[in-house]
Amino acid sequence: MSGEHVPELSPAEQSLVDLIDEAAVTALTTALVEAPSENPGGTEGAAVEILEKACRALGFAVDTYEVAAERPNLIATLPGGDGPGLMFLGHSDVVPAGPNWTADPYTVRTRDGRLYGRGTTDMKGGIASVVAAMSVLSRARDFGVGLSGPVRLVCTVDEEEHGIGVRDFVGRPADSEFLGCIVAEPTDMQIVRGCRGASYIEIEVTGRAAHSGRPADGRSAINAAAAIVDFIRADHEHLHETLDDLLGCGTWNVGTIQGGQGISVVAPTCSLGIDRRLMPFEDPHAVAGDLRKAIRDRAIDTDGITVDVRVTMEMPGFATAADHPLVTAAVGAVTDSGTATSVGGWSAACDGGFVSRDLGIPSIVLGPGNINTDAHQPDESVAIADLVTAAKAYTLAGLRLLA
Structure with missing residues (x-):
């Protein structure tokens, strides 16, 4: 076919x-999936034990250690030269299977060239x-090819919840x-060079109860919470006025609200559960601090109303330059593997943000399966060909970056 890419592989690569x-x-994908590691609701120990045995059988240096009871991280290393290596990152937990x-x-079932089971796409297939x-x-x-540095697989626990592993x-x-x-998360083999981060901000509003026939005697926590939601x-909307070409902008979503004592009582309490997606340069604690200031500036927390704002989960974002060798090597590697690819950003968050921010290691996300159509839903599946x-x-990426 005219215009079809012809792979350019050296004899050693081929x-x-x-x-x-x-x-x-x-x-290996089948064995990992058939060792359930739901989070929340279980532990990753059985799945990690299978992965450890597979890596040891292949001669890798393997270290496992518990982050919490029966929740072990795994680090498997293929030694190379003394130069910088290449890291692969994955997680052993999966979301609960759920109904339907x-x-x-x-x-695991095989049908029409696909493996079906919880975790096939997110992300035990990628780990395999x-x-x-x-x-x-x-x-x-x-x-005749020597690796200039090590190749390492890091498999962490608890990615789907609080990230204690990473x-x-x-x-x-x-x-x-x-x-x-x-990061071997499911991207349908598209190269993600940047991700937004994620954070949970929980707000507790405390007012004063009173009879609903005399609401002025009380202080409604629900009314105060409504003013916070308005802000x-x-x-x-203000964040959407300035969009980044790669990642767009940060976003707010009020996901839960609970409050009140009864219909005939001025609400003494109200709580909000908020998701705040983050740009790579944003710190969720600074975002929460700005929110506290806005609450004070609008006098929402005065005259008998108190407001507590807490960050209960954070996952940093990251962005790697489009011309970084990791990105360009990945483009060539995927293309020469016979699959069309693209380079862009991701609205989801992943553990790669911690590796980028805290270790200073440039990161991308690249893996088999589609996070939107296959992950976190009934009859999750991945194509064996992928x-x-x-x-x-x-x-190919390892060879070209480390040879």
Whole structure:
């Protein structure tokens, strides 16, 4: 077909990608999915044990340590030279299966070239593709290619909730330098060079109860909360007045509201649960501080009303330059694996923000499966061919960045 891309692989690259074992990628994905690791509702221990055994069998140096009871992080390393290495990042937890599955979500089914089960896309399939690529890269010297630095898989717990795994990981002393990190989340093999961050801000409003027949005797926490919601709505609109080409802008969403004692009582309490998406340069504690100031400036928390504003979850955003070698190598690797790709931003958040912010490692997100159409829903699935493509792309990226 005219205009179709012709892969440009060296003989060594071709020999190595030919070693990608579809059956092995499928088997590891299946084994990981069939070790349930729902979050909340369980632990990641069983899934991580399977991953650890697979990595040890391939000769990787493996370290696991518990972040919480039965919640172990895993670090698997393929040694290389003394130069900076390449990191792959994944998470072992999955969201709860939920209702409306057509079969057991933790018994993998194969149909029309796809694997069905909770976690096939987000993101146990991506982890299996990384392991397959590392297995092939361990053979690089057989084809005259030496790796200038290590290749490392970091698999963390609790990504779907509070991020205790990645927070623990980035807080530990570094033992190697890395030129880049590829987060194997499902992007449909499109290259995400920037993500917005996420934060949860919880607000507790306290007023004073009174009989509803004499509301002036009390102080309504619901009325105060409504004024806060009005400010948040206005600020959300204000943020959209200035859009970044890659990530757009930060956003507000009031997701929950609870309050009041009864219909005939002036509401003494009200609570708000708020999602604030963050641009890479934004600090959620500074955002919360600005919100507190706005509440004070508008006299919402005076005359018998108190307001407590707390950040209860944060996940930083990041942006990697379009011309960074990690990005350009990934573009070539995916394209030469036979898949069209693009470079852009992501409205979702991921653990890569911590690696970028706290460790200073440039990051991208690149993985098999589609986060919008396949992840976090009944009958989650991933195409086996996409798992193989991801393994090939990870292999080529590793070779081109570290050879």
